[in-house]
Amino acid sequence: MKADNLRILSENGFSVPRFQVVNPNEDIDFSHFESELFAVRSNDAHEDGGKFSYAGQFLTVLNVTKENVKKAVLAVANSYKIRYYEKSLGIKSENRSASVIIQEMVNASYSGVIFIANPKGILNDMVIVVGKGLGENVVGDKEETVTYHCYREGASYKEGSDILFPEHFVKELEKLGKRIEKLFNKPMDIEFAIEDEKIYILQAREITSLDFDLPVRILDNSNIAESYPGVCKKLTRSFAKEVYTKIFTRLGRRALGKSVKYYKDLFPHMVCDFGGRMYYEISSWYDILRLLPLSAWIIPIWQKMLGVESERITFSKEKPNIYIKSRLLFSFLYLMAVSQRKMRDLSTFFKKEFRYFDKKIEKEDDVKKLYFLFKEMEEVFFREWDLTLINDMVSFLSTYFAGDKVKKSLSLESKKPAEALNDLIYTYKRFGKESPKYRRKREKYIKYYGDRTVGELKLETRTFSTNPESLDKLVEERGKFPLKRTKEKNIYKRKSLARLSTNNREISRLNRSRLFGLMRKLIDKIALKTVGDDIYHLSLEQIRDMIFHGKDFSDEIKEEKNMLLVYENIPTIRRVELLGNPDIDFCDVQAIEKDGDERKDFFIGRGVSSGRVSGEIIKITDMRKVSLKDVKGKIIATYSTDPGWFLLLDVAKGILAERGSLLSHTAIVARELKKPAVVGIKGLMNQVESGDIVDIDGNRGYCKIVKRS
Secondary structure, eight states, X not given: OHHHHHHHHHHTTOOOOOEEEEOTTSOOOGGGOOOSEEEEEEOOTTTTOSSOOOTTTSOOEEEEEHHHHHHHHHHHHHXXXXXXXXXXXXXXXXXXXXXXXXXXXXXXXXXXXXXXXXXXXBTTEEEEEEEESOHHHHHTTOSOEEEEEEETTSOEEEEEOOOOOOTHHHHHHHHHHHHHHHHHTSOEEEEEEEETTEEEEEEEEEOTXXXXXXXXEEEEOTTHHHHSOSOOOHHHHHHHHHHXXXXXXXXXXXXXXXXXXXXXXXXXXXXEEETTEEEEEHHXXXXXXXXXXXXXXXXXXXXXXXTOOOOOOOOSSOOOOXXXXXXXXXXXHHHHHHHHHHHHHHHHHHHHHHXXXXXXXXXXXXXXXXXXXXXXHHHHHTSSTHHHHXXXXXXXXXXXXXXXXXXXXXXXXXXXHHHHHHHHHHHHHHHOTTSHXXXXXXXXXXXXXXXXXXXXXXXXXXXXXXXXHHHHHHHHHHHTSOOOOOOOOOXXXXXXXXXXHHHHHHHHHHHHHHHHHHHHHHHHHHHHTTTGGGGGGSOHHHHHHHHHHOOOOHHHHHHHHHHHHHHHTSOOOSEEEEESSOOOOOOOGGGGOOSSOOOOSEEEOEEEEOOEEEEEEEEESOGGGOOHHHHTTSEEEESOOOGGGHHHHHHOSEEXXXXXXXXXXXXXXXXXXXXXXXXXXXXXXXXXXXXXXXXXXXXXXXXXEEEOO
């Protein structure tokens, strides 16, 4: 397979060093070559196949002179006799080929690997790992590496050591990767070397760790980033998921009746967080939108109105049958017909219930009762909130088809906060901050619009309601600039569905911001009597356990704070395509490194193989001094590994390494053995000892010491 791929690459114009495939006892024709030095590589029949890579399991000999090529060929062929890898993974190999590849040696200044898709299962994250010198030193963790993450939608970041790599090569490597992916029509693992400003492709194989039997999940931050900008704290993330689950479950029951059981597994996956940021799990939305009549026509309109840039659509469910489609057709038409009346009723209901809960929260100080109030508010306010989703669809469709005159004349409720703020500034400039008139208008503004701000659905956000003095500061700053009060222009006033539904949409969004402000006020009261602002680093479930069961989450809070520092250094990625449920890789781990040599209990590295386990550390500096019995069931901590560690890795519970990257043998073998692994943990070996009990997370790339030996 390896030689076949090299032929395809060479025939399609890629710079592949000259090579020849020979059998051990075959004479070698050196007239084909121009070099005096060669790389002799394995070419086993099952190597670099679709399921297993065999990375590092067979011998590779570099910098071989002509006189020693024959000897190197025999040595590589003899390495095929060791088949423990196959036995351990249950591989049945037949018709083994004994051929070997002789390839002209590239005297590389830099070497590395391009992963067309992140091997952890992030499909649109092209990963480029580079180190100085030969590739053997890079995958053997003998050289520092730098890793570039290039998302297809434009976001990119790097992590690892600064090896002064000429970064103009990154774009060129990215283009080469895309060309090779197109050629083979699958995600590939591509080894390259750079010599004298020229990039050579040494080999290309399919990425073996991607399980395409898992569902493809597409995350998109279109629209949702307006309400949840940037990194969100844990309480916000957990609350957002809970709210969306409740709303869509209610909508499903309303529209589908008993047939909702076929789709209820989607409702907990309408939103999710990735790298601390909130996303629509848009693949679930497509499955629900597919239920609608004329869905093939509606989905593109919905994408356009929501601002979804990619037109790629995926479905996880089978096409709905005629019964479900018919049921949805009548439900959809009925709900559209009554949507505006229902939205008016919802607004009236909201005002009444809001006043009731506002008074209850003001009077209540008991944390248990406050928690029950929070859950009661959740139940009451979000019971009918699915109606806003129906109105959103009505608004999208009607506005899409409305004439330009209507589109330009939508009198929106969202203008009112801006108009009220301008009026407040005008009053300040005319009468002063201490005037009764300003005070009355300030109080009124905070009452109605004090929670309308950037990130208003993030519970940790500080608003004018929580910090009234910030409103005074804003007014003072704005008051230094000229302010002209203008009369509202005559606009196109004729009633239309687009105008009504869009205005109702804005009313509901303003009501939602006030509701979240009320919940924020409640959480702040609980915080004052418990853990203070750290409450926002806990989930709803953890807050419940803290209040009712007295659980101490100080370690979890500390861990979450560390994670947020990492998340802040990851650029916003508009769209993420996942296989199953992997977590994000971490970048710029130096962001939370501390000066000095004090002992730490939380380490950030590079998660290269999924899974989370707890166990006892065995610290290995020399693998020859430990037995399989010593390692069995423990978590290895080491500087780095090489192919000879396969037996130890096979019996270990997990792997931690001070050196390493996505392309190192540690990573490749750990993924195939399904062992959680974190590599690239700076200072690891100075911080841990055998006998320490640790938690490791191979998804998110961290290690936490639970108990020291």
